[in-house]
Amino acid sequence: xxxxxxxxxxxxxxxxxxxxxxxxxxxxxxxxxxxxxxxxxxxxxxxxxxxxxxxxxxxxxxxxxxxxxxxxxxxxxxxxxxxxxxxxxxxxxxxxxxxxxxxxxxxxxxxxxxxxxxxxxxxxxxxxxxxxxxxxxxxxxxxxxxxxxxxxxxxxxxxxxxxxxxxxxxxxxxxxxxxxxxxxxxxxxxxxxxxxxxxxxxxxxxxxxxxxxxxxxxxxxxxxxxxxxxxxxxxxxxxxxxxxxxxxxxxxxxxxxxxxxxxxxxxxxxxxxxxxxxxxxxxxxxxxxxxxxxxxxxxxxxxxxxxxxxxxxxxxxxxxxxxxxxxxxxxxxxxxxxxxxxxxxxxxxxxxxxxxxxxxxxxxxxxxxxxxxxxxxxxxxxxxxxxxxxxxxxxxxxxxxxxxxxxxxxxxxxxxxxxxxxxxxxxxxxxxxxxxxxxxxxxxxxxxxxxxxxxxxxxxxxxxxxxxxxxxxxxxxxxxxxxxxxxxxxxxxxxxxxxxxxxxxxxxxxxxxxxxxxxxxxxxxxxxxxxxxxxx
Numbered sequence: 001x002x003x004x005x006x007x008x009x010x011x012x013x014x015x016x017x018x019x020x021x022x023x024x025x026x027x028x029x030x031x032x033x034x035x036x037x038x039x040x041x042x043x044x045x046x047x048x049x050x051x052x053x054x055x056x057x058x059x060x061x062x063x064x065x066x067x068x069x070x071x072x073x074x075x076x077x078x079x080x081x082x083x084x085x086x087x088x089x090x091x092x093x094x095x096x097x098x099x100x101x102x103x104x105x106x107x108x109x110x111x112x113x114x115x116x117x118x119x120x121x122x123x124x125x126x127x128x129x130x131x132x133x134x135x136x137x138x139x140x141x142x143x144x145x146x147x148x149x150x151x152x153x154x155x156x157x158x159x160x161x162x163x164x165x166x167x168x169x170x171x172x173x174x175x176x177x178x179x180x181x182x183x184x185x186x187x188x189x190x191x192x193x194x195x196x197x198x199x200x201x202x203x204x205x206x207x208x209x210x211x212x213x214x215x216x217x218x219x220x221x222x223x224x225x226x227x228x229x230x231x232x233x234x235x236x237x238x239x240x241x242x243x244x245x246x247x248x249x250x251x252x253x254x255x256x257x258x259x260x261x262x263x264x265x266x267x268x269x270x271x272x273x274x275x276x277x278x279x280x281x282x283x284x285x286x287x288x289x290x291x292x293x294x295x296x297x298x299x300x301x302x303x304x305x306x307x308x309x310x311x312x313x314x315x316x317x318x319x320x321x322x323x324x325x326x327x328x329x330x331x332x333x334x335x336x337x338x339x340x341x342x343x344x345x346x347x348x349x350x351x352x353x354x355x356x357x358x359x360x361x362x363x364x365x366x367x368x369x370x371x372x373x374x375x376x377x378x379x380x381x382x383x384x385x386x387x388x389x390x391x392x393x394x395x396x397x398x399x400x401x402x403x404x405x406x407x408x409x410x411x412x413x414x415x416x417x418x419x420x421x422x423x424x425x426x427x428x429x430x431x432x433x434x435x436x437x438x439x440x441x442x443x444x445x446x447x448x449x450x451x452x453x454x455x456x457x458x459x460x461x462x463x464x465x466x467x468x469x470x471x472x473x474x475x476x477x478x479x480x481x482x483x484x485x486x487x488x489x490x491x492x493x494x495x496x497x498x499x500x501x502x503x504x505x506x507x508x509x510x511x512x513x514x515x516x517x518x519x520x521x522x523x524x525x526x527x528x529x530x531x532x533x534x535x536x
Contacts, residue, residue: 006313008154010314011154011155011315019264023247024265025248029244029254029287029351030244031353032218032354034354036397037394037435038435042214045354046213048220049214050102052196054102056216057110058110058112058212059177059198060111062076062119066078069365069512073122074118074123077122080387081388082513090130092209095209096109098433110141111135112181114144114145115143115145123142152330168330172334173335178304179308182305187297188301199292200337204363206387207360207361207391209429213433213434219354224296225350226344227351228290229293230290231288231358231361232281232358233283237379238259240257240262241256241259242256242288243256253345255338256336256338259275303340306343312339312342312343313335315333317331358380359390364383370383384513389422392409392425403445405450407452412498415514423452426459443467461481463484464485465486468488471490471492474522477524477525482529484531487534495518495523496522498517
């Protein structure tokens with residue numbers, strides 16, 4: 001009854017053109033900018049955050065399928081890179097394991113995964129088939145959200161499924177994660193265990209853990225109750241903006257404003273040009289929301305007790321015509337994880353943002369054609385192809401900052417998308433989960449590490465040290481814990497070539513990139529037993 005009643009209210013407001021933000025005035029919120037991954041400000045916050053990592057909990061919202069990407073499975077199964085083919089769930093699990101190892105032998109970072117009817121069984125199977133990717137089963141908690149009925153018209157009529165006997169349902173949105181956490185009873189238990197922070201991440205941003213320690217450090221330094229990780233935002237990009245909203249009756253909140261609400265809000269609030277870039281920076285003055293959040297656990301628990309984790313719903317129907325009486329397809333009420341700060345209006349909760357450059361942000365949410373259209377508008381492609389290019393750029397730039405000589409990248413076009421392709425350098429979270437790890441395991445001596453643009457390098461193991469390397473080709477090194485590997489090598493081969501694929505290529509994962517990587521000629525080393533080894 002409450003669901004239908006709220007649906008009717010929201011649909012009537014939508015039909016009447018009611019602006020839910022009409023009583024608010026936007027301004028740039030309080031926050032901190034820490035720049036590029038590896039720069040001094042970033043490293044300072046990262047080092048501070050690593051002191052807090054053992055007090056953290058990680059929550060992953062993963063209720064989505066890969067249909068928008070042209071993939072028939074769950075998005076967590078997709079690899080970030082074809083070089084090592086590690087799926088997102090493996091990357092996240094290994095990142096949690098690597099960070100908790102820094103906190104001490106007895107520390108466990110709880111890892112919560114919110115699934116849906118569409119993803120629950122496959123997510124659980126993926127964990128079981130891979131022995132939880134090295135995590136202990138007891139530290140992983142899978143919480144499944146339920147679906148909600150779909151709505152046929154502005155009167156709130158519910159829709160039956162094809163059987164005629166059951167209601168048609170759709171996902172309610174990732175905002176359900178807060179109610180699920182409240183219902184699970186996990187949050188009070190974490191407080192009793194001495195946890196202080198909860199980090200929320202989404203399902204296909206493979207570089208997010210590059211940002212997590214620094215964001216924790218900034219949360220601690222700024223004493224934020226809620227900290228939104230953000231990146232510079234291009235005006236008109238389909239990315240929400242972090243804004244401070246001041247209510248005409250008093251009080252203010254810092255929260256996400258969806259991109260389709262931002263322009264009209266700005267135009268009605270003293271910004272006559274609406275959502276435009278600042279000429280001085282070429283970017284919007286409002287940070288881009290990437291839906292990666294850090295909450296202080298104690299006030300979060302108090303808010304959950306007060307609100308039961310219920311997040312304000314919204315409805316976004318697609319009408320058939322200007323009368324706004326019929327929908328093109330059934331709609332439903334939704335809620336969003338990032339709308340949690342709205343529950344803090346009228347409280348003393350301190351909400352801010354930490355902005356870092358886009359090298360820590362490479363979500364996979366667009367198919368190839370949509371990615372090309374996004375780039376044409378001056379926005380990020382946010383596709384499988386685009387994310388893989390960002391991964392290589394981020395890794396090569398960090399190695400250059402550490403003194404490595406890496407040939408400059410070259411522009412290449414795949415599926416109509418032109419990206420700068422660097423050497424295909426990939427490492428596991430166990431090899432490096434922070435800047436200090438890279439500095440400790442890579443020679444800083446001038447000229448000791450040289451990598452050509454066409455090369456592929458994989459470093460997968462916690463005790464691999466690169467003393468000297470000249471690479472023109474492909475080198476893959478995998479080592480179990482306890483296998484201490486020193487690299488003193490000069491490698492040249494034909495491995496790692498990028499091979500173009502036809503549009504009807506049968507493999508969905510390769511087809512969404514337009515190429516595959518041929519590692520046939522690569523030099524490969526797999527150290528499966530502890531010991532001391534040299535690659536030379």
